Amino acid sequence: xxxxxxxxxxxxxxxxxxxxxxxxxxxxxxxxxxxxxxxxxxxxxxxxxxxxxxxxxxxxxxxxxxxxxxxxxxxxxxxxxxxxxxxxxxxxxxxxxxxxxxxxxxxxxxxxxxxxxxxxxxxxxxxxxxxxxxxxxxxxxxxxxxxxxxxxxxxxxxxxxxxxxxxxxxxxxxxxxxxxxxxxxxxxxxxxxxxxxxxxxxxxxxxxxxxxxxxxxxxxxxxxxxxxxxxxxxxxxxxxxxxxxxxxxxxxxxxxxxxxxxxxxxxxxxxxxxxxxxxxxxxxxxxxxxxxxx
Amino acid sequence: xxxxxxxxxxxxxxxxxxxxxxxxxxxxxxxxxxxxxxxxxxxxxxxxxxxxxxxxxxxxxxxxxxxxxxxxxxxxxxxxxxxxxxxxxxxxxxxxxxxxxxxxxxxxxxxxxxxxxxxxxxxxxxxxxxxxxxxxxxxxxxxxxxxxxxxxxxxxxxxxxxxxxxxxxxxxxxxxxxxxxxxxxxxxxxxxxxxxxxxxxxxxxxxxxxxxxxxxxxxxxxxxxxxxxxxxxxxxxxxxxxxxxxxxxxxxxxxxxxxxxxxxxxxxxxxxxxxxxx
Numbered sequence: 001x002x003x004x005x006x007x008x009x010x011x012x013x014x015x016x017x018x019x020x021x022x023x024x025x026x027x028x029x030x031x032x033x034x035x036x037x038x039x040x041x042x043x044x045x046x047x048x049x050x051x052x053x054x055x056x057x058x059x060x061x062x063x064x065x066x067x068x069x070x071x072x073x074x075x076x077x078x079x080x081x082x083x084x085x086x087x088x089x090x091x092x093x094x095x096x097x098x099x100x101x102x103x104x105x106x107x108x109x110x111x112x113x114x115x116x117x118x119x120x121x122x123x124x125x126x127x128x129x130x131x132x133x134x135x136x137x138x139x140x141x142x143x144x145x146x147x148x149x150x151x152x153x154x155x156x157x158x159x160x161x162x163x164x165x166x167x168x169x170x171x172x173x174x175x176x177x178x179x180x181x182x183x184x185x186x187x188x189x190x191x192x193x194x195x196x197x198x199x200x201x202x203x204x205x206x207x208x209x210x211x212x213x214x215x216x217x218x219x220x221x222x223x224x225x226x227x228x229x230x231x232x233x234x235x236x237x238x239x240x241x242x243x244x245x246x247x248x249x250x251x252x253x254x255x256x257x258x259x260x261x262x263x264x265x266x267x268x269x270x271x272x273x274x275x276x277x278x279x280x281x282x283x284x285x286x287x288x289x290x291x292x293x294x
Numbered sequence: 295x296x297x298x299x300x301x302x303x304x305x306x307x308x309x310x311x312x313x314x315x316x317x318x319x320x321x322x323x324x325x326x327x328x329x330x331x332x333x334x335x336x337x338x339x340x341x342x343x344x345x346x347x348x349x350x351x352x353x354x355x356x357x358x359x360x361x362x363x364x365x366x367x368x369x370x371x372x373x374x375x376x377x378x379x380x381x382x383x384x385x386x387x388x389x390x391x392x393x394x395x396x397x398x399x400x401x402x403x404x405x406x407x408x409x410x411x412x413x414x415x416x417x418x419x420x421x422x423x424x425x426x427x428x429x430x431x432x433x434x435x436x437x438x439x440x441x442x443x444x445x446x447x448x449x450x451x452x453x454x455x456x457x458x459x460x461x462x463x464x465x466x467x468x469x470x471x472x473x474x475x476x477x478x479x480x481x482x483x484x485x486x487x488x489x490x491x492x493x494x495x496x497x498x499x500x501x502x503x504x505x506x507x508x509x510x511x512x513x514x515x516x517x518x519x520x521x522x523x524x525x526x527x528x529x530x531x532x533x534x535x536x537x538x539x540x541x542x543x544x545x546x547x548x549x550x551x552x553x554x555x556x557x558x559x560x561x562x563x564x565x566x567x568x569x570x571x572x
Contacts, residue, residue, distance in 0.1 A: 013386070015386065016383045020405075024409060031416065034423065109322075113547060116546065120529060123529075124328065130336065132341055169314075234506070
């Protein structure tokens with residue numbers, strides 16, 4: 001069945017790889033060039049190289065520091081929250097119970113829902129005038145004044161983070177649950193015989209057995225969360241006054257609203273540099289190379 | 295572990311499970327009941343947790359006053375197109391990776407995994423420039439292409455893991471019985487893999503159905519807008535008609551829910567398989 005020097009596998013992979021080269025690799029490489037060009041769709045006759053002008057313009061933007069800080073908070077709090085809450089859910093789902101399949105189908109639902117629907121729903125839930133969250137918090141006496149979740153510059157970013165955390169719990173839970181289910185049950189039985197406590201079992205068996213999955217999931221999710229801009233676009237459009245903008249949403253808004261593709265590409269290049277630096281450090285710290293097995 | 299701890303654990307577990315269930319269901323509940331309330335019951339500070347007056351007016355307005363039928367048609371076309379092409383390419387490529395040995399195999403697998411780390415927002419701008427040069431801007435086929443590209447690496451790896459689970463002996467037996475190689479693939483292997491194929495299709499379908507930013511970036515005229523783009527235009531204004539918007543969101547939700555319900559188990563299996571084993 002398995003043959004070397006056959007052309008067949010190459011032909012079979014060709015459609016996928018051709019598409020990836022034309023519509024992923026080529027655009028990615030060409031964005032290096034656009035970052036050093038004046039490329040405004042509003043001025044199509046004025047396209048040409050302009051050296052480091054785009055980078056200068058981006059870095060001297062008064063909001064750039066805040067946007068970087070926001071990106072950091074966004075990634076750390078969101079991924080941290082998704083991980084902890086996803087882990088707890090996976091632990092609760094590990095042992096079978098009646099109706100577990102139906103239960104799983106329901107709690108994993110957010111994974112299949114569009115960011116548009118999620119963003120709209122949470123905007124409406126957290127609405128200051130007519131939203132149920134403010135209403136209940138007031139009725140129960142938890143707060144005295146309405147919370148302006150999305151229009152308060154101090155809160156807007158954290159409101160989107162809350163929503164994003166909710167959105168991403170299923171992904172972590174699914175990945176961690178599958179890894180937990182591959183832990184041989186006799187490990188726990190042996191630990192019971194040895195009289196190991198619940199924490200010791202958790203730490204020495206559950207956690208250490210699925211460590212590689214945790215590392216891989218954290219890496220993939222961090223990249224994904226760092227790059228995702230759609231919830232921010234739907235919920236706040238980066239506002240009020242950029243207070244909930246992160247690097248990716250700022251870049252999207254720059255390209256979409258101002259049509260300045262040159263500056264947006266410069267942000268993109270900076271973005272990519274950060275990402276590569278992060279991946280490098282992450283793999284170094286976690287010794288990730290040992291995790292790959294194919 | 296003390297006796298008290300042992301007794302407390304199952305209760306704690308039930309509390310946790312109920313908490314997550316409510317956390318997922320309550321937002322959807324609120325979305326749904328808003329869509330069946332009349333406008334005066336939505337825009338009131340006397341908030342109704344159970345609708346006093348049930349109405350389908352919001353759905354009627356959605357269908358008559360907006361281009362929702364056009365958005366729906368576009369979403370269906372784009373999602374089915376993406377699903378079909380992605381699945382076909384993934385079957386071919388997955389089969390090649392699972393059943394052949396060839397020089398560039400490791401490089402191909404690494405390449406596919408690496409694409410998973412390239413954020414879509416980065417590629418969006420140069421792709422827009424490329425699209426406008428070749429006339430794919432503001433077209434459904436352009437959108438389908440970009441969605442195939444976005445979904446193919448994962449789906450291909452996923453499909454490969456489904457092939458890996460099927461014993462090679464089955465195909466070899468068919469070959470000995472005089473089946474051609476392609477015949478063996480179509481007559482023996484693919485039928486067994488139907489659940490995996492469906493899961494791959496659903497994965498790509500849901501991805502295309504839900505995608506927002508590329509669709510915003512690449513589509514400008516109403517006649518080509520998909521549901522998320524079409525409706526998001528109304529969300530950006532200050533005067534949101536919440537009744538109609540929630541009705542639209544419910545409509546956008548239904549296909550993903552149905553699909554997810556059907557193949558939930560396979561998607562869950564496949565996600566972990568495809569992503570962890572590589």
